[in-house]
Amino acid sequence: MSTKRNNKGSLAEFGPALLIFIVFVFVPLLDFGTLPIRYGIAYNGLNQFIHRVAMAEKMSDAEQMLRNERSLIKFLMTCGVEVTQARLDLRIVNKFNQEKQVVIPEPSPVPKEWQPDAPNGPFLYYLVLTTDMKISPLFLMSVPWEGIPGLTSPCAVTIATSAPWENLGRDPNAQISPGADYPYYMNE
Incomplete structure (x- = not known):
């Protein structure tokens, strides 16, 4: 008894089956896996950034650090993450x-009943960074019907990270009227 197949064409059957497997199973799983x-x-990049921002001396310095941060945004862009909006x-x-x-x-002042x-x-006191971003899949597929987030279009995500605000002191260099208390650093 022979176990050899008489009909040829196993490669002709295997090639399209492999192509269908790669296009419809492997690539979407790879996209969703990334x-x-x-x-x-x-998340880790934003978490490290908010810890650095929370150690700023004044709240205005923290806002300025957020506006001037370009290295983190460039790094996230190279990783396939586009930051659309960030707010403290x-x-x-x-x-x-x-x-x-x-x-x-921010940049609203802290009311008197919530000051230290x-x-x-x-x-x-916690400084909260809320970031809206779009995470792109590894391969962008084009399909004629509606886009599928994470497969044919970037996936919209909001990440909120927080860190304890470190500086609860008053600013002795602030210009104040006589008899008034110096303002807190968090109100500048």
Whole structure:
């Protein structure tokens, strides 16, 4: 008994089957597999950046660091992540009652009742960086129907990272009227 196939053409059957496997299974899995990797790179880069920004002396310095940051954005672009918008907020949480909190968009000043010397304190201060971005797949496929995020078009993602605001002191160099308290660094 012979196990040899009499009909030729196994390569002719294998080639299209391999092509279908690569185009419809392997490449989409590779595309979807790169999205979490690129997300992780973006999250770690933004997390390191917000920790550097939170150590700024004044809140205006933190805003300026965000506006002038180009190396992180260039790095993320080379990794396939496009930053569309970034915003800084100051989240203030009551230390004893976690439900009692306020989010102050920058460059708004911190109200008196939420400052470090307020009678209803103490508070924890967090600098929050909210970033809208588009994460591109490894291979952009073109299809005639509606785009599939992560396969035929970039995937829109919002990442929010936070770090404790370090400087709770007052600015002794600020110009104030006699008898008034020096303003906090977070209000500059």
